[in-house]
Amino acid sequence: MADPSEMTEHPEPLSYPIRRTCPYALPDGYRELLDRPTPSRIKLPSGKLAWATTRYEDVKAMLGDNRFSSDLRRPGYPLMMDHQVPPPEFSTSLVGMDPPDHTLARRAVAGDFTPRSINRLRPRIQEITDEYVDRLLAGPRPADLIDAFANPVPLLVICELLGVPFADREFFLRTSYILMNAGTPEAGAHATAELMGYMDELVTSKERVPTDDLLGRLAARRGEPGVPDHRDLVGMAFMLLMAGHETIANVVGLSAMLLLERPELRRSLTADPSRWPAAVDELLRYFTIAEIANSRVALEDVEIGGVTIAAGEGVLGLTVAANRDPKRFPDPDAFDIERVDRSLAFGFGAHQCLGQHLARTELEVTLATLFARVPELRLAEPVDALRFKEYHVNYGLHTLPVTW
Amino acid sequence: MRIRTDPERCIGAGRCFLAAPELFDQNDHDGTVVVLVDQVTGDALEGARAAVDDCPTRTLSLTEG
Ligand code: HEM
Numbered sequence: 481m482a483d484p485s486e487m488t489e490h491p492e493p494l495s496y497p498i499r500r501t502c503p504y505a506l507p508d509g510y511r512e513l514l515d516r517p518t519p520s521r522i523k524l525p526s527g528k529l530a531w532a533t534t535r536y537e538d539v540k541a542m543l544g545d546n547r548f549s550s551d552l553r554r555p556g557y558p559l560m561m562d563h564q565v566p567p568p569e570f571s572t573s574l575v576g577m578d579p580p581d582h583t584l585a586r587r588a589v590a591g592d593f594t595p596r597s598i599n600r601l602r603p604r605i606q607e608i609t610d611e612y613v614d615r616l617l618a619g620p621r622p623a624d625l626i627d628a629f630a631n632p633v634p635l636l637v638i639c640e641l642l643g644v645p646f647a648d649r650e651f652f653l654r655t656s657y658i659l660m661n662a663g664t665p666e667a668g669a670h671a672t673a674e675l676m677g678y679m680d681e682l683v684t685s686k687e688r689v690p691t692d693d694l695l696g697r698l699a700a701r702r703g704e705p706g707v708p709d710h711r712d713l714v715g716m717a718f719m720l721l722m723a724g725h726e727t728i729a730n731v732v733g734l735s736a737m738l739l740l741e742r743p744e745l746r747r748s749l750t751a752d753p754s755r756w757p758a759a760v761d762e763l764l765r766y767f768t769i770a771e772i773a774n775s776r777v778a779l780e781d782v783e784i785g786g787v788t789i790a791a792g793e794g795v796l797g798l799t800v801a802a803n804r805d806p807k808r809f810p811d812p813d814a815f816d817i818e819r820v821d822r823s824l825a826f827g828f829g830a831h832q833c834l835g836q837h838l839a840r841t842e843l844e845v846t847l848a849t850l851f852a853r854v855p856e857l858r859l860a861e862p863v864d865a866l867r868f869k870e871y872h873v874n875y876g877l878h879t880l881p882v883t884w
Numbered sequence: 885m886r887i888r889t890d891p892e893r894c895i896g897a898g899r900c901f902l903a904a905p906e907l908f909d910q911n912d913h914d915g916t917v918v919v920l921v922d923q924v925t926g927d928a929l930e931g932a933r934a935a936v937d938d939c940p941t942r943t944l945s946l947t948e949g
Pocket residue numbers: 543574575576586719720723724725727728731769770771773774775825826827828829830831832833834835836838839
């Protein structure tokens with residue numbers, strides 16, 4: 481098996497993660513990789529090398545090919561840091577599984593995440609959104625839109641989905657907030673332990689008295705193929721919280737920023753709300769906030785875009801670049817809601833985002849409601865003064881001061 | 885053209901349903917694809933091609949006949 485750290489490479493491999501400098505333009509490092517004729521190698525924070533695919537067709541071919549594994553415990557998997565190998569008792573839930581096990585596990589939950597199932601949640605998403613617009617309007621000006629709106633709404637939607645009782649929601653919001661904003665590793669570890677403990681109790685209570693929500697239904701189906709056992713269900717509940725909260729909050733924040741700078745577009749969307757789904761797809765493409773999960777290790781030698789990725793070598797699908805590939809998206813740096821092609825913002829292949837329809841629906845409802853109900857909303861600080869998560873796993877804004 | 889599926893691969897991602905709801909539906913239980921119309925011609929071909937291209941697991945394909 482080839483050791484990726486021994487691969488020699490010209491030109492000098494770029495370091496990854498690549499800093500995201502401007503919220504609107506494709507950062508230079510991605511541009512450079514996209515301009516190279518074939519996939520090339522990048523250097524991870526661990527010091528190891530991995531392949532980077534950047535062209536739309538190459539990323540799609542790689543992620544759609546089951547000869548690449550998502551098993552993060554497998555040698556050669558491109559972890560950012562070596563110490564990130566999860567301990568054996570930690571359930572990697574769906575994310576770290578490969579077909580055919582993954583297919584069964586995914587189907588056990590897929591029914592709850594189809595467009596039709598998510599549509600049934602829409603009225604609750606609307607109510608939660610309205611409640612937080614009410615609170616925003618009743619609160620002080622200027623306000624931080626992230627803190628007051630973008631964060632709590634997706635958290636409460638996760639509560640709906642999982643079936644977190646109303647009495648526990650204050651605790652749930654507070655602890656998730658501490659987890660996301662932990663100043664020290666100890667504070668983060670403490671909040672993680674508290675939430676894992678809470679999920680464990682929640683799952684146990686659903687096992688005793690099954691309720692009509694995701695966790696309750698899965699607890700009642702225990703023993704069917706692919707249906708998680710107690711430990712995996714606790715792991716899955718925690719994973720859904722991690723995957724479905726900050727991601728949406730980041731896109732809501734970035735989207736609000738972009739739309740607040742484009743009054744014409746904002747007004748035209750408010751006048752014709754049927755265009756929101758297309759706008760949301762374009763916002764997802766434009767900001768492509770998450771790509772690190774698109775990492776794989778080759779199970780055998782596979783040719784992608786003119787290079788051979790050898791068995792045991794790691795590869796990343798850099799969708800930030802692929803979603804700006806001019807061959808697929810003409811004039812890629814233009815924000816254009818008339819595009820018809822869907823992007824790779826939710827990844828591709830067997831692990832394509834489970835929550836994608838929920839995410840789209842939440843983005844549509846939150847943004848449409850915010851701009852319809854607060855037409856005089858405006859930025860309280862210029863975009864240049866805003867602080868972005870330039871090196872984070874998920875791209876987004878730390879705060880977004882707004883007024884009205 | 886005929887729409888073919890390789891049902892073992894489907895993860896119920898629902899991209900086919902988004903691309904062409906007139907041709908595809910999903911099983912309520914596990915989200916897997918249900919092909920509503922398997923012989924496609926004319927305008928329907930465009931939706932079928934978009935779904936084939938966008939299906940993340942390559943479950944769908946189009947063949948002659
Ligand atoms: C705008 C919001 C979101 C974005 C941009 C996003 C993006 C992604 C990406 C890029 C992947 C990785 C695909 C891969 O490994 O190749 C993924 C996987 C996943 N996402 Fe999301 N996601 C979002 C929201 C959500 C929400 C709301 C949930 C659930 C409540 C969710 C749950 C998951 C799960 C469970 C996986 C793993 C699926 C699997 O391994 O089969 N995501 N997401």
